[in-house]
Amino acid sequence: MFQYAILVYPSANRVYTDSAPKLLRAELAVFGAAALSAEITESAETEIGGVGYVTFTTTGPLSDADLAALSNLSALYALFEVRGELLRPLAVRRADRLDSDLLTIQKYPGKTNELFTKLLLNVTLLTAGRGFGEQLELLDPLCGRGTTLNQAMMYGFHGTGFDVDAKDFDAYELFIKTWLRNKRIKHTADAGALRRNKVRLGRRLEIEYGLTKEQYKAGDTRRLAVYNCDTLTTDELLRANSIDLIVTDAPYGVQHGSHREAALSRSPSDLLAAAVPVWTRVLRPGGALGISWNIYVTKREELAAILTRAGLEVREGGPFEEFEHRVDQSIVRDLIVARKPG
Secondary structure (H helix, E strand, O other): OEEEEEEEOOOOOHHHHHHHHHHHHHHHHHHHHHOOOOOEEEEEEEEEOOEEEEEEEEOOOOOHHHHHHHOOOOOEEEEEEEEOOEEEEEOOOOOOOOOOHHHHOOOOOOOOOHHHHHHHHHHHHHHOOOOOOOOOEEEEOOOOOOHHHHHHHHOOOEEEEEOOOHHHHHHHHHHHHHHHHHOOOOEEEEEEEEEEOOEEEEEEEEEEEOOOHHHHHOOOOEEEEEEEOOHHHHHHHOOOOOEEEEEEEOOOOHHHOOOOOHHHHOOHHHHHHHHHHHHHHHEEEEEEEEEEEEOOOOOHHHHHHHHHHOOOEEOOOHHHHOOOEEEEOOEEEEEEEEEOOO
């Protein structure tokens, strides 16, 4: 047996820091089942030299490919091989393609913790059977101020977001344009009214950028599109079967989701029941959808039923039901992932 230890990333949010080891163990189990050649036999929260670690054992040594995959664990700060009473550091090679301040600069009330956003994206990615080095199409249909879109950029994915809140749209447009300029990242940005069939649906921001100057000059670019409009128009603006991953943090009140139907103002469950079938139409066969939500407003069984009715296969049992954690007194957050057959 081979033993390893993970030093957990110190989050600025104390409540999330308290939950991080438990969440990391569940995420690690998903990685073990989907992305590693070595089988993980057990994991634990362990104190070594007065410092907390997540330790785990495997049936064989971690390969270079295993180490590359594990480097992207959301809360991994450093990785060690345990040899008796000694820790041998292992090289961490994250898939990040841009500077980390893309994720950390924005500070505002209600921002989803960026470590949890990365965790949700990771679990969705692995559920779809996709890799960190691929050029994928990611959609956040309730994108707010773009935390998920920023993580998609970090991985080199193409990103598309929808949100009806004009203030969030304006704030994200200002942030991302300023960040790209300050980092001297070659890009073009086009903004204006969003129309379909001569009907004004809202506003749009469309950016094309290169991860390096050389790639930009060679035409190897990434796309970022943000639409300030109703999430229920997703299948009107995007092609069917065009998205690899849908990753979103469901609103704790539906003012950020949809204004198309008055009935949606009563419950986030109503929004998801109406929106999930729309989102599913743009998801590729084999693609996956990951949603985080507040269990106080929607039961897991209710959300699973919504996903199942839309034709998705919900991942249940084992680590997929070990992500529940407290955010504050009124919010206990969980996540659910499902795959589109094909």
